Amino acid sequence: MNRLLGLNITRFIGLMLFQLFILNEIDLHNFINPYIYPLIILLMPRTLKPWMLMLLSFFVGILIDGYSNTLGIHASACVFLAFIRPAVLQLVQPRLGYNDIEDPGSAKLGFQWFISYAFICILLHHIFYFSVEAWGFSNLPQLGMRILSSFLVSMLMVILYRLFFKTKIFDS
Amino acid sequence: MHTLLQFLGRSYPLFLFIFLELVCLVLMINHHHYQRVSYLHGANAFNGYIDEKISGWGEFLLLRESNEQLLAYNETLLSEVYRTDNFTDINSKEAVTDTLCDPKNNAPYIFHSAKVINRTVNRQHNYLTINKGSNDGIKAEMGVISNEGLVGIVKNVSANYATVMTLIHKESKISALLSTTKNFGSLRWNGKSALMAQLYDIPSYVPIPMNDTLVTSGFSAIFPEGIPIGIVKEKSISKGDSFYVLDIKLLTDFHTLYNVYIIEYTDLEERLQLEASTIKGLGE
Incomplete structure (x- = not known):
């Protein structure tokens, strides 16, 4: 359990720094704003109580907001992600159940499982975030483009993250 | 009553979710969701400090470009001076068309130079942070220009920093x-x-x-x-x-923008007062 805590804290710091000082600074295109920080929330221990998960996510969101000038927007998307995470975990449950595997990033759950889990969560997070940022659906095609292009880049980075850190850290 | 409590107990995540989203909504609305977060004042100063550190590197990388911009601007200024000098002898109305450069006109504008220490260009609501604030006489609603052209309008001001709503901002008009x-x-x-x-x-x-x-x-x-x-x-x-x-x-390239000038309009109060009293006069 302590190991898992340490892992989560390291991940929190690492991904936060990467998001704020690298991803937020890189300017790819007006429509591409990738966000990798939702991984912090996705990979929190599976049996974490919902209220704990939501409060922690709120905190993560507020931190991102404070540095990217969007007070409340990231926080709301994070809380949303935390709220739907249990349902998504239920949805993508492996046929044999989770078997007490605490860490959703564990290699025992398999690469394919992780990708489908991250796909759903990141997509929902992006839809929520960009809709709130645009403050409505008045320009649907543009909003759709922003969501889709950012999502693809974010997802690519999530996959890279998984490939990089799989062997070393995830096997607990 | 018992069933109600049971219901509340079971669906507390939903209530917590709604509560936290409401908190976020309040946060967004309080900041008009597009205004620069002045947040806690201390936090802003801290962010400003970090931004300035980071921008130190960017500054270095952009030196060449900003040098070229400055040279180009110097050229236009020199030609302006040359033009006005030539025309001072001729008593002509077209001599000086630019009120900014006319010393006799007593132009009511003061220019403050500042550096861009943070920026966004890929959002729907894009801001710059500059390294001058209320200590340097910067106030909200002042205009900001660069050597190349118009940049935006000052939105929020702290003691040493200010944020600028750029032209590439959904609410800019x-x-x-x-x-x-x-x-x-x-x-x-x-x-x-x-x-x-x-x-x-x-x-x-x-x-x-x-x-x-x-x-x-x-x-x-x-x-x-x-x-x-x-x-x-x-x-x-x-x-x-x-x-x-x-x-x-x-004309302004918001990706490479580095030196900006804030325009202070010294007769602002006089002008606003006059306009307000005119409107009031009409009302009566």
Whole structure:
């Protein structure tokens, strides 16, 4: 359990720094704003109580907001992600159940499982975030483009993250 | 009562979710969701400090470019001085058209220079952070220009820093003038490209010369007249509409922008008072 805590804290710091000082600074295109920080929330221990998960996510969101000038927007998307995470975990449950595997990033759950889990969560997070940022659906095609292009880049980075850190850290 | 408590106990995540989302909503609305977060004042100063550190590196990388910009600007200034000197002997009205450079006109504008220490260009609501604040006499609603053209309007000010709402911001709205036809329009941004903004409200009977320069109108008390904004690149008109939408290539490159000038209008209060009293007079 302590190991898992340490892992989560390291991940929190690492991904936060990467998001704020690298991803937020890189300017790819007006429509591409990738966000990798939702991984912090996705990979929190599976049996974490919902209220704990939501409060922690709120905190993560507020931190991102404070540095990217969007007070409340990231926080709301994070809380949303935390709220739907249990349902998504239920949805993508492996046929044999989770078997007490605490860490959703564990290699025992398999690469394919992780990708489908991250796909759903990141997509929902992006839809929520960009809709709130645009403050409505008045320009649907543009909003759709922003969501889709950012999502693809974010997802690519999530996959890279998984490939990089799989062997070393995830096997607990 | 028991079942109610049970229900509440079981679905507390939903209530917590709604509660936290409401908190977020309040946060967004309090900051008009597009305004720069002044947050806690201390936090802002801290962020400003970090931004300045980071920008130190960016500054270094952009030295060459900003040098070139400064040289180009110096050239235009020199030519301006030369022109006014030549014309002082001739008692002509066209001698000095630019009120900014006319010493006799006692131009009511003061320019403060500042450096950009943080910026966003890829959001729907884009801001700059500059390293001058209320200690340097910067106030909200002052205009900001660069060597190349118009940049935006100061929104929030702390002691040593200020944030600027740029032209590429969904809520930005600037009164602008086509320099050859002298038609007024309103410049806004459709959120698509950081290089282009859109000019609205130009009637369809006006002949639009392509590559015409768009300048500020001077109607608002924020910008003096004649500051360049952009160049007309394309015109379009929707069916049944009697106004053009013009695509304007912005002169300011928000990606490389580094040196900016904040315009202080010293007669602002006098002007606003006069206008207010006129309106009041009409009301009575």
